[in-house]
């Protein structure tokens with residue numbers, strides 16, 4: 001009955017673990033979730049009010065497929081002010097989340113036979129979206145010692161006559177590391193030289209620590225800008241995961257094709273959420289800095305706590321709200337935890353702590369913990385992990 005595509009697609013493991021943890025909670029179990037990457041803060045009040053006002057004003061009908069002009073203008077203003085990037089309306093599309101913008105980009109850019117370079121560890125949806133477009137993911141392993149950043153040499157080695165695109169995610173999910181402009185410059189040079197497009201997922205740009213600064217690879221010159229699709233959204237920076245607004249900026253013909261695809265699948269993103277996103281992007285920004293400061297505190301706490309457990313090594317990341325500790329030394333301890341997925345299963349069942357196994361991101365030597373949860377939960381959760389490991 002099922003298509004080849006449907007048979008092959010894997011459901012998002014991060015969302016699957018989240019559903020499992022939420023179901024356990026609903027049964028009354030005291031689960032601590034480091035699973036899904038979702039800020040635990042409420043959407044700021046001014047943004048919620050903008051959504052409520054849109055409903056009251058009757059702004060509840062179809063809009064232009066690729067988003068309202070007003071929201072596109074707010075996005076253009078944001079890209080100019082934050083990233084030094086100049087785009088016109090024809091180079092912007094608003095979608096139902098950054099995930100949807102990425103999906104549309106893959107559908108508009110890729111053909112069967114095309115190769116897409118994906119640095120591993122990678123976010124779970126990239127390979128699946130590439131495969132759904134009929135193209136082939138080519139994984140390039142990055143090293144913990146390089147802070148999981150793709151080196152220019154490794155990128156260059158992976159390039160073949162079929163390489164169509166590279167997916168970059170800075171700051172990264174799951175590793176929490178980000179690229180500086182020199183590293184991006186070296187990657188951009190190879191992409192331009194080989195005519196490779198860059199899909200640059202910048203959804204965590206506002207969450208950076210220890211003085212790290214976000215640079216969009218598209219801002220490094222006209223040549224690389226022409227070949228880059230910048231993807232971003234309001235989910236993470238404004239704690240708006242449920243509102244489903246993301247966007248992409250890139251070459252007009254590609255954006256036009258993405259808009260046609262969107263017109264035949266979802267139509268416009270929710271009108272009400274678009275109104276709220278305008279307030280997010282153009283209203284007061286102090287809530288962003290407040291959330292980032294809180295994440296920073298939690299980051300310090302979780303890194304320290306994890307490093308105090310024998311067999312776990314966690315280098316402090318500089319962005320997003322994930323830590324990606326090395327758990328390989330634990331696997332020899334017992335067959336019950338001899339891989340990242342077994343370890344994650346054990347921790348969920350024995351300690352009632354949800355984490356995501358590294359194999360979901362293409363590296364079994366690690367697990368991912370999202371610290372988008374309160375300090376007390378972090379402390380309690382890590383203590384439970386310690387106790388569960390000691391019990392083996």
Ligand code: PMP
Pocket residue numbers: 037096097098099100123169172173201203233234235241245246
């Ligand atoms: N990219 C990355 C790296 C992410 O972690 C997420 C979070 N789900 C997304 C894109 C998609 O975000 P959203 O669809 O909620 O805008």
Ligand code: GLU
Pocket residue numbers: 012014015035036037038099124173
């Ligand atoms: N990006 C988040 C995560 O990785 C949300 C889940 C998802 O969209 O897969 O946990």
